[in-house]
Every structure is written in structure tokens, then in C-alpha cells.
Amino acid sequence: MSLPRIAVGGFLHETNTFAPSPATLEDFQRGSGTPPLTEGRAIFSAVAQSNIGLCGFIEAPEAQSWTLAPTLWTTASPSAHVTEHAFECIASRLLAAIEAVMPLDGVYLDLHGAMVAEHLDDGEGELLRRVRVLVGPGVPIVVTLDLHGNVTPLMVEQADMLIAYRTYPHVDMAETGARCATAMAWLLESGIRPAKAFRQLDYLMPIAWQCTAEEPCRSLYAEVAAMESEALPSVSFLTGFPAADFVDCGPSVIVYGLDQTRADAAAAALVARIAAQESAFAGRVYTxxxxxxxxxxxxxxxxxxxxxxxxxxxxxxxxxxxxxxxxxxxxxxxxxxxxxxxxxxxxxxxxxxxxxxxxxxxxxxxxxxxxxxxxxxxxxxxxxxxxxxxxxxxxxxxxxxxxxxxxxxxxxxxxxxxxxxxxxxxxxxxxxxxxxxxxxxxxxxxxxxxxxxxxxxxxxxxxxxxxxxxxxxxxxDPAVLPWKHLRPGLRTSPLGQPFAPAAEPA
Structure with a gap:
């Protein structure tokens, strides 16, 4: 029997829609203190022995029993929108590389979760939609996400499992990639497609107070890890990236379970726990x-x-x-x-x-x-x-x-x-x-x-x-940003005022 064939790749960008400079194709080709845009087998050496999600996946024990088909991996320094040219060029090359190594038993992608392009608010959702169309409904897609991902319903719909970092500073990026390999192995061996419970929270969390070595995140992430079990194979809490002006900006919870009722209950309990800590997401700031x-x-x-x-x-x-x-x-x-x-x-x-x-x-x-x-x-x-x-x-x-x-x-x-x-x-x-x-x-x-x-x-x-x-x-303080496109009712800072869209001119 042939070994499972898994396509691996990545396309990462954290988009601050209020930032001064866009992310161009040249920015991805140069990289940002990380490997530049790399394709094919060169990916393996480019990310080897580094704190990168893809590295953790390919070096995980489970991956040693698979045939890994490298496609494309790239990232650029966080900035304003990814240009339409950059997104379409990289996405088309990634899709072409995946198509070239089909048929596949699975797809693993190292993504960020907060990419906004000039022509697309939901960069990862659209990318995953295109991958799903290409590989079909039966091929499991597992994704590593940054803890700062602004997760959208489309992302949850198109991927079988989205698994986020649990540390900020992100010292567990490679570890999260390894967790994705474990999840992929479970999907392949069990044939199960888990139930999904996705919830978006109703306030933005300033990034200066999201450190997981300090409260409130230290205790919250300990609880996230403790919630996982055979019945709940993956639980993620994403604090979100509070500088992306689109409707799905903000924190979220994703729970995967063997049945919908248990996944929904776990998601509700976690959301309630995070909501109770709203006032703790603030601190002293000096001039x-x-x-x-x-x-x-x-x-x-x-x-x-x-x-x-x-x-x-x-x-x-x-x-x-x-x-x-x-x-x-x-x-x-x-x-x-x-x-x-x-x-x-x-x-x-x-x-x-x-x-x-x-x-x-x-x-x-x-x-x-x-x-x-x-x-x-x-x-x-x-x-x-x-x-x-x-x-x-x-x-x-x-x-x-x-x-x-x-x-x-x-x-x-x-x-x-x-x-x-x-x-x-x-x-x-x-x-x-x-x-x-x-x-x-x-x-x-x-x-x-x-x-x-x-x-x-x-x-x-x-x-x-x-x-x-x-x-x-x-x-x-995200509340000072000139928001226009958030979902109504989302508080733009802890215990702050709910966002209300400006009235359309008569």
C-alpha cells in the first residue's frame, strides 16, 4: 500500500489596514527576517530547525510515515494590505503547485489568519476556498493559524481543522505545526470529519495585554489546553489582530468535537470564561x-x-x-x-x-x-x-x-x-x-x-x-482607530463603546 501523500505549503501575512505601507510581491520574495519565497523541495531546508509551523509539521513523527509534497512557502513583514498582484500571483503559484502533486490524501497549510488583500477582506478564506475546489470535498485540509488570526466563517467552513498557536510571544509555532500533523494523522486514520463550533467574541483585545505568560491569558490558555480530550480533539482560542477594519476582525474560539452538542457546549463555556476577563485586557501605558x-x-x-x-x-x-x-x-x-x-x-x-x-x-x-x-x-x-x-x-x-x-x-x-x-x-x-x-x-x-x-x-x-x-x-488602544467596517456591537476596547456604522448619507 502506498504511503499517504500530503501537500504542504504556506502563505502568511498579518494585515494592519491602518498601516502606511502595503505588502508587495517583492516583500514576499525577500521575506521578513524569515526565509524568502521558496518553492519545491528547497522548502525543507529553508524552514529546517526553525520556529515555523511548517517546520514542526514536516519534522513531526507522524509525517515520517507520509510522502510530503512541498509546494510553496512565503511570508512578508506585517503591513498594510497585500496588493492584489501579490495575492493573486502567490495564490496561483500555490494552487498550481498543489495541482501538480495531485492526487492527494491531505493538504497542510501554514497560514496566519489575518490577511487582508486590496481586493479581498478574507485572504485566507478565499485561499482555502480555492484549495477546496481544487482537491475536492474528501481530502482533509489542516491549517496552522497564528494566535492573532481574525477567523472568518468561510475559513472554518473550508478547512477540516484550524489549529492556533497558544503562546504570545509565539514560541510554539513549530509545536503547533506538529499538533497539526497529529490532527492530520487522526483524520486519515479515523476517517472522521469532526463537528465544528465557531464563536466570535464581542470585544477587541489590545495586543500589548495579550501576553500568554501573564494574566489573563496565562490562565485562559491553560484552560484551553486542558479542555482537549478524545471527544474534543482540538480547541483553539485566538485573541485576534485588532487593527484590521473588516467585519470579522476580533477574538474567536474554535472547538472540534466528535459530536456537535459537546463541541457547542465547550465553545460556550470557553466564551463565557473569556468574557468574564474583559476588564483584565488593559494595563498602564506611558507617554x-x-x-x-x-x-x-x-x-x-x-x-x-x-x-x-x-x-x-x-x-x-x-x-x-x-x-x-x-x-x-x-x-x-x-x-x-x-x-x-x-x-x-x-x-x-x-x-x-x-x-x-x-x-x-x-x-x-x-x-x-x-x-x-x-x-x-x-x-x-x-x-x-x-x-x-x-x-x-x-x-x-x-x-x-x-x-x-x-x-x-x-x-x-x-x-x-x-x-x-x-x-x-x-x-x-x-x-x-x-x-x-x-x-x-x-x-x-x-x-x-x-x-x-x-x-x-x-x-x-x-x-x-x-x-x-x-x-x-x-x-x-484599538478604540482610537478610525473604524468603518466592523460588525455592529463589537466593542473596540475592553469595556468600551460598541461600534456603530456611520449612517449612509441621504
Missing amino acids: PEEGVREAMRLATGASKPVVIADTQDNPGAGGNADTMGMLKALVACGARRAALGNVFDPDAAGAAHAAGVGATIHVALGGRSAIPGDSPLEADFVVESLSDGCFIAPGPYFGGGRLDMGPSACLRVGDVRVVVVSRKAQMADQAMYRSVGIEPLEQAILVNKSSVHFRADFAPIAEAILVCAAPGPMAV
Whole structure:
């Protein structure tokens, strides 16, 4: 008897519809601190030994007894909408690759769950619909989703099982891929198609307070894992990505069960538990100068750095990583032994490489994204070190992945050092500082352009962690965003006002 034949691939993007820059085909071809667009058997080496869902699937014990047919895998840095050209080009190549390896016994896809294209609000739903049409109703489709997926009814309808990460920072991406392999094996061996219970919650959760190492998510995700059983083979809670202006934006619960009644009951119980924690999805947010002064106070006599999250310019949530609010605050407050990263400014990095180590260059750093309240920082900077931007990131989030940040530099203004890069990726690994000669353990203050992922590698070395709101496209409070298309009644912040569509003009 021939081995089961499983097509594997992935197409990931987290879309912030309020962000300044779209995701183009070239962005996917370059990647974002992850492998670039890869096709065929090269996928296996590209994702090997990394914290990527597809890696976990193909390296799972169950997969060793299958014939895996690689298709296409790609991702781009979170940003505004995926362009129509990029979506259609990548989707058509993925579908063609799946068709080329048919007939199939199953399809596994590594997706995000919050992709919005210029011409499609529900990128993953449409992609799964096309895959289902191609492979037919009898072929199981199993999907890995990011915890921040904005799940839609179409996604649930078209896939046999959607299985989401359970950690933020996402240290379990590969582990979730392995869980998908277990689910695929169960579907193939049992022939069962489980009942589905899908529920959308009625309030948006700010991402700064979604960390699963802290309450309320720590307890909620422990309960999610404990709910699974033979009768309930998969339970997922997705906190959602609260910066996508379409009707299905928001948190959700997906339960798969052997019978509909039990799945529905479990979903209802989980939704009630999450609803009871609504007020806990909030926390203290500082202005830039408030945060820097508090960090300076805490750093006095501290043996470890105080870490500040520059959460609203997080390139992991659609920011361009070039706003200057936090850097200006560090300079204005006279912070010493401070470092900030990453600032995305290829021109400044190029000027540093042209001038050389030890030179002083006068540049207008950052501030290119036209964010209200933000502007470049024009100053003299000392070029302290240069790098080609290629290194291994061994921390829990990147999981030993090979990063390519392009030509990079450490620029110093006063006693503040800045990691300047030519490719966007959030500051989520200490190696990003070390790649340009900054030792994070020797700093009094570290300012990271990240919301939560940085905690995986920085929380163990932090004296304290503060959250600051400098100007940027990823609002720490979703209620301030100019929403137009949400579903009526959805609260745009915990315990906030329900969304009501604007009245149509007479």
C-alpha cells in the first residue's frame, strides 16, 4: 500500500489596514527576517530547525510515515494590505503547485489568519476556498493559524481543522505545526470529519495585554489546553489582530468535537470564561518622556536593563519601525547607557557604511512614514560599528533562525545607541543588538520596537518592562482607530463603546 501523500505549503501575512505601507510581491520574495519565497523541495531546508509551523509539521513523527509534497512557502513583514498582484500571483503559484502533486490524501497549510488583500477582506478564506475546489470535498485540509488570526466563517467552513498557536510571544509555532500533523494523522486514520463550533467574541483585545505568560491569558490558555480530550480533539482560542477594519476582525474560539452538542457546549463555556476577563485586557501605558524618566528612575542601582516596548511602531504589527518618538525622548531626557532598535532606514545605514566606523555623519534619521505627530531626528551620529546584517537569532521567538537585516549599523547620539537596519523586523532577539556590537546586558535602558514578542528573550534579563505609546500605526488602544467596517456591537476596547456604522448619507 502506498504511503499517504500530503501537500504542504504556506502563505502568511498579518494585515494592519491602518498601516502606511502595503505588502508587495517583492516583500514576499525577500521575506521578513524569515526565509524568502521558496518553492519545491528547497522548502525543507529553508524552514529546517526553525520556529515555523511548517517546520514542526514536516519534522513531526507522524509525517515520517507520509510522502510530503512541498509546494510553496512565503511570508512578508506585517503591513498594510497585500496588493492584489501579490495575492493573486502567490495564490496561483500555490494552487498550481498543489495541482501538480495531485492526487492527494491531505493538504497542510501554514497560514496566519489575518490577511487582508486590496481586493479581498478574507485572504485566507478565499485561499482555502480555492484549495477546496481544487482537491475536492474528501481530502482533509489542516491549517496552522497564528494566535492573532481574525477567523472568518468561510475559513472554518473550508478547512477540516484550524489549529492556533497558544503562546504570545509565539514560541510554539513549530509545536503547533506538529499538533497539526497529529490532527492530520487522526483524520486519515479515523476517517472522521469532526463537528465544528465557531464563536466570535464581542470585544477587541489590545495586543500589548495579550501576553500568554501573564494574566489573563496565562490562565485562559491553560484552560484551553486542558479542555482537549478524545471527544474534543482540538480547541483553539485566538485573541485576534485588532487593527484590521473588516467585519470579522476580533477574538474567536474554535472547538472540534466528535459530536456537535459537546463541541457547542465547550465553545460556550470557553466564551463565557473569556468574557468574564474583559476588564483584565488593559494595563498602564506611558507617554514617551514619562516612560523614559520612569526607566531612568528604575535603572538607578539596578543590575539589569529596564526594557521599554515602543508598541505603536511595532513592525510585527504593521509599523515601519522608523518613528522617532522614543529616540527623541531618550535624547531629551539625557538617558545614559541606552539603546534602541530596530530603526528601519536603509539610507542612514548606507550613509554609515559609506562613511566608515568612527566617522560622524549628519542624517535625518527615520520619520519617513508620515505618521501624525512624528518626524525625522536630524542630528550628528557617530558610526560605532557596521554589519552586513546576517546572523543567527537563537532566542525563543526566532528559534535559531537565520536573519538577514541587510546593511546595518550602530549609530550613537549622546549616550544613546541605535540599531539601524535595511530590512524590517521587530526587536525580538538579543542577537539583534549584538549584531551591531551592542551588548544588551550592559545597557541601563533598552527600547524595543515590539509589542510582546520581545518578552520571550528579554523578560529574563529585564529589571522591569514598561509600555510606551509614541506615535505609530499600531494603536495600543484599538478604540482610537478610525473604524468603518466592523460588525455592529463589537466593542473596540475592553469595556468600551460598541461600534456603530456611520449612517449612509441621504
